[in-house]
Amino acid sequence: MTDTRIKPIVMPKWGLSMAEGKVTGWLKPEGTAIAIGDEIVEVETDKIAGVVEAGDAGVLRRTLGTPGTVYPVKALIGVLADADVPDAEIDAFVAAFAVPEEAGAGEEAAGPRYEFVDTPAGRLRYARRGEGEKTVVLVHGFGGDLDNWLFNIDALAGAATVYALDLPGHGQSDKAVGEANLAFLSGALIAFMDALAIPRAHLVGHSMGGAVASASALEHPERVASLALIGSAGLGPEINSGYTDGFVAAGSRRDMKPVLEQLFHDPGTVTRQLIEDILKYKRLDGVDSALTALSANLFPAERQTHVLADRLKQTDAPILVVWGETDRVIPAAHAGALEGRATVEVLPGAGHMVQMEKSGRVNELLLDHLKR
Amino acid sequence: MSRTLSFKLAINEALDLEMRRDPSVILLGEDIVGGSGSPGEMDAWGGVLGVTKGLYGKHGNRLMDTPLSESAYIGAAIGAAACGMRPVAELMFLDFMGVCFDQILNQAAKFRYMFGGKAKTPVVIRAMVGAGFRAAAQHSQMLTPMFTHVPGLKVVCPSNAYDAKGLLIQSIRDDDPVIFCEHKNLYASEADVPAEPYAIPFGEANVVRDGRDVTIVSYGLTVHRALEAAQTLSKRSGIEAEVIDLRTLSPIDWDTVIESVENTGRLVVVDEANPRCSIATDVAAYVAQQAFGALKAAPQMVTAPHTPVPFSPALEDLYIPSADAIAAAVLKTHPQALAA
Amino acid sequence: MSITSPMQTADGALSNNPIPLEKDALLAAYRTMRTIRDFEERLHVEFAKGDIPGFVHLYAGEEACATGIMMHLTDSDRIASTHRGHGHCIAKGVDVEEMMAEIYGKSSGSCRGKGGSMHIADLSKGMMGANGILGAGAPLICGAALAAKCRGDGGVGITFFGDGAANQGTVLESMNLAAVWNLPVIFVLENNGYAEATSVTYATGVDNFLDRAHGFGLPGVSVDGTDFFAVHKAAGELIAKARAGGGPALLECKMVRFYGHFEGDSQTYKAKGENDFNRLNRDCLKIFADRVTAAGIVSDAEIALMDREVANLIDDAVSSAKSAPQPTPQELTSDVYVSY
């Protein structure tokens, strides 16, 4: 029996490696009317704490997931339904719900999670999802990696072929960063597209990745179908060097935690595993010198070396600008730099990692943007 | 690139990468190549358990089989280190410290201090530790406390393949003498290990499980027993244990231990060493002194008994701290849970 | 194969070869020996005043050995010394003022006052340390020689040990190791007839130490250690051979200890008149001076001038050591590690 008026809320799959998650708390009590995008329930994985946003509208009829309990991905943790659906039908729906876990898990375990490609800018790691006609390339920020798109890549994959790469010096890509400047990184992005025979793509850049995407669009307008700039560098002079310098300097869990907390509106998002993953990256040979050189060249002393807003205004490709209102790394005021030229959205309750903290809304904006 | 690798191969890889990076890294030890001077093949063994197997083919004479003279070759490694090399000497079993301890205790450990800061001795002494291998009293001890006691030495004892590689690379790059303890029963254990070289700083404990009710501190093999106990406790008693893997015993990360005990108010230290003057007594005493006010119960110690390591499997299995013993110790810090 | 030398003589007999050294070298040799002698005799006096802390073992009477050997070495050659190490230090070029300050435990000492008489070292001069552990230098010098061999820099290592330390396993293990690895090491046995209060004849199973060397496949040479020229020639040959890849050797220097084992030793185990006899007949300095003056190469006036210069040097060293500042309390905990 499939009642389209009954909508399951399931344990989400955030990123390629997530197999289970823990319900940490319901943000809405049973009986609340829910709109699409409303935050319903908090979930924590070993990597990150996040919020499940409603993908459907309806009344929250059941909160099945018990706080503190771990559920496999796609397990039923709640039910949305119209107010007039009888309780008996909902109970029947719950009883009949089958977790389609095994198929998904098995398939992913078999296939490679990540791939590598050799480019003139070194060997770069990337992930690829979806088979759409349009091509999207996701470009993370300083010190980040492709997992920064954990909550976005699958949502976009329905509408496009989506690539997320690790920039040189980052993630599991080669750690050499050439001159350690913006030209090298945007050259690497174009080299990545060349190597994978991507003639033209919609570039989505976060933070430093936004500046990389912008520079690529300025240098190679024919390769860039549109730009989406999220909490982006390159739109104004200010930047919180306390964050970038702190990130470069921190070598221990205790030093890293307060640094990472600056990334999020809700510092509780930073889990032990998130810190440990970043420390593991930072311990790799070559990372320290890559990050030190990049930050010295791109963000010396509270200043961004490249402000590209005026030049971007002269270009033609559609631009979307998204910011988290409480961004503590690059001020949300920079979102205004392309006012008039770009679609601009500043989202409340989100910090620098707005694409993680408000993934539902950001994904919506990106999908709309791709349609243009 | 990250892939699953065994503890043993992680060590092999760390040695390989560092030998490639730094020509002053050389390896000495008994049968670390195997076949020297014999009519058959070289690299016949690669150490008694094959940890260095294959390195001879890559680095040739930078690996040297030694005569069975621990004093001479451990001392030679120390002397070479004082003269600018970065030797990694394998002392097969740490139990054999008895025949070469002077070179470690009175030479390597003291040069820097005794010579007024004008010497450095970047030597690594790798050795197997730990019970559970049916290797009996002279090949099974956890002698970490003996070395931790000595100023001038650094003592490392990883619990997993990822840490083993990163800590060994750090040991080789470190400018002080390092005793690198490899639990022989962890050699086969696997973890995600990046292929690239990376160094884990010393004195940085790893919190391997979050918990609010009790802090379990351990290192080496017993970290896994502590985790097992934590899972059981969570299921059976709803007690959430924070588990700390010290990773390095000298230096030791007191801050992480104290911070955790301040949150949980309870401490259980698990140490595979004999109980007297052990890592367990050390941690318990330190916490009692520094965080007495935070403690809601007496610190508990779970250690091997005050006996040599027995041979009979029936006895040896009783010797190593078990998950059950750890869980029982945790319950002692929670009298109300015991009563319930 | 053993090297035989025309200077292999019984105790006391002087070689009568033509003097093989230029005048400058002779003056340098005399200056070194005189410096050691004055240094030690002055320590004997100062020690009795109670200003010098700890154990002091004097090298007086043995100067020809250190000097005859060290003249063949450069700063990049390494030596490992003994508890009776002042002579080795001076002959290897360690600064005399810093040595004196070290013995007084002052912060201007070679080791900032943290080593003392038994641990004076200066790695920049290739002096890897006096050593309070008998026989400990032998493995270390194998390591130094191994480092030289790995780098192919032609460096050699010299380890000194007494007739007592000759019975340490480390020395014997090291002779084998050096033979197995064909290391450029010279094992220098300083046979002064006593280990503390025990005679060499009592404590040694073989009549001739060279048999020990032969037992390990090493060539060995025994010389009269009171004869600078005998030591110089034999050492020169062995060192040149080792430098050229010819492998290790044992050099036994038979000599006399003018003072007790350490300062404060009543020396009742010695024969009546033994010290007086040695001072009269077996004083290496006197023997040297007599020969070079008799040969007309060095004048009495030149000897007298040098004696005055050395006396001034030692005076200065003592007064500056006495007035040098004590180490600060912070020095207690510094330089245990390079980083911790």
Ligand SMILES: Cc1ncc(C[n+]2csc(CCOP(=O)(O)OP(=O)(O)O)c2C)c(N)n1
């Ligand atoms: C391992 C060790 N055992 C014992 C001692 C105590 N000790 C110091 S010097 C000495 C005698 C050494 O005799 P020898 O080697 O002939 O040297 P000498 O004093 O005659 O120069 C002894 C027993 C020591 N320092 N180290």
Ligand SMILES: [Mg+2]
């Ligand atoms: Mg003697």
